[in-house]
Amino acid sequence: MFKANGSNVKYGSNICADYLNNLGEYILITHKEPWDLIKADVSNQPKLIVEAKELSKKYLDDLAHDVPGVHVVGLGGGSAMDTAKWVHWRRDLPLTLIPSIPSVDACFTRMSALREQGGVIYDGDAIPDLVLVDFELFRSAPTSMVTSGIGDVLACHTAWFDWQFAHQQGKDEFGWTPEDPQISHRYLAELADCAPGVKAQTDDGLRRLMELHRDIGWRCHEMKHARFEEGSEHFFAYTFEEVTGRTIAHGELVTLGVLLMSKFQGNNFEDVQEIVKNAGTRHRLEDLKVSVQEFLASVRRTQSFSIEQNHWFSYAQTIDFSKVSDEAILECVNW
Numbered sequence: 001m002f003k004a005n006g007s008n009v010k011y012g013s014n015i016c017a018d019y020l021n022n023l024g025e026y027i028l029i030t031h032k033e034p035w036d037l038i039k040a041d042v043s044n045q046p047k048l049i050v051e052a053k054e055l056s057k058k059y060l061d062d063l064a065h066d067v068p069g070v071h072v073v074g075l076g077g078g079s080a081m082d083t084a085k086w087v088h089w090r091r092d093l094p095l096t097l098i099p100s101i102p103s104v105d106a107c108f109t110r111m112s113a114l115r116e117q118g119g120v121i122y123d124g125d126a127i128p129d130l131v132l133v134d135f136e137l138f139r140s141a142p143t144s145m146v147t148s149g150i151g152d153v154l155a156c157h158t159a160w161f162d163w164q165f166a167h168q169q170g171k172d173e174f175g176w177t178p179e180d181p182q183i184s185h186r187y188l189a190e191l192a193d194c195a196p197g198v199k200a201q202t203d204d205g206l207r208r209l210m211e212l213h214r215d216i217g218w219r220c221h222e223m224k225h226a227r228f229e230e231g232s233e234h235f236f237a238y239t240f241e242e243v244t245g246r247t248i249a250h251g252e253l254v255t256l257g258v259l260l261m262s263k264f265q266g267n268n269f270e271d272v273q274e275i276v277k278n279a280g281t282r283h284r285l286e287d288l289k290v291s292v293q294e295f296l297a298s299v300r301r302t303q304s305f306s307i308e309q310n311h312w313f314s315y316a317q318t319i320d321f322s323k324v325s326d327e328a329i330l331e332c333v334n335w
């Protein structure tokens with residue numbers, strides 16, 4: 001049985017409105033959709049509602065300066081979590097995070113992902129009083145926003161392999177040890193086990209997916225780096241964003257990266273495929289509205305981009321996809 005470490009968390013169905021009604025004074029940082037779902041049941045209305053939109057440091061600092069000094073509640077996706085975490089940390093106010101989709105682990109990581117000059121930087125140190133996970137909110141979201149939630153867990157499969165590879169090549173800056181891969185195997189075994197529940201959106205499947213995110217968030221803080229969950233699959237994802245000038249849902253983009261890289265790392269591609277299939281995560285280019293051309297161009301640019309960007313050493317820097325046929329690349333995702 002998988003046991004997670006990390007933030008104080010509470011799970012349940014339809015628990016969100018009740019919680020807010022008993023919270024006392026609070027401000028709400030949110031998006032329109034999740035708030036519309038629950039606001040009719042919230043009698044204790046927030047003192048202030050802030051729409052999460054911008055993630056520049058200047059905007060967030062101004063916001064933190066202006067809000068009343070009461071409990072901060074973040075309700076929504078990644079940007080609502082990151083905004084609420086920043087306001088809480090800057091003002092030293094109590095914090096509750098209520099994720100409305102299981103797509104990213106922003107509710108379980110301590111730093112906020114800020115957008116500065118087109119790039120992402122991580123800063124801050126948020127410790128929420130509580131992370132409240134309401135399964136009904138997840139089930140109200142579009143299906144693909146739920147099933148994409150496996151991406152950043154799946155990433156541990158390829159990222160650990162990269163880390164081990166870097167160690168073998170004498171290019172490991174974080175001190176990989178032979179015990180470490182077991183952690184990635186434990187994550188993957190648990191994910192394989194709960195994947196059908198993620199697809200069916202059962203309480204059990206959703207809770208176990210969030211427990212994986214919780215443990216990964218905790219581990220990032222413990223280890224002081226994310227080498228174990230960020231490797232060639234993410235470097236492919238960043239390259240895709242660079243090449244196409246756009247992005248798609250992070251979890252789905254990373255899933256494409258894991259399928260591709262696990263195959264060319266020689267790292268249990270079939271196991272990954274099985275998890276993706278069982279979780280119902282979208283992976284066919286057509287379903288993701290990614291053109292074959294965009295995908296191939298991104299895959300073939302990954303090696304040079306990763307070297308230029310000075311990413312951590314990984315298979316992304318050693319696999320020369322210009323020597324691989326279109327068919328061999330495409331069959332990783334179009335099955």
Ligand SMILES: [Zn+2]
Nearest residue numbers: 152234250254
């Ligand atoms: Zn990620």
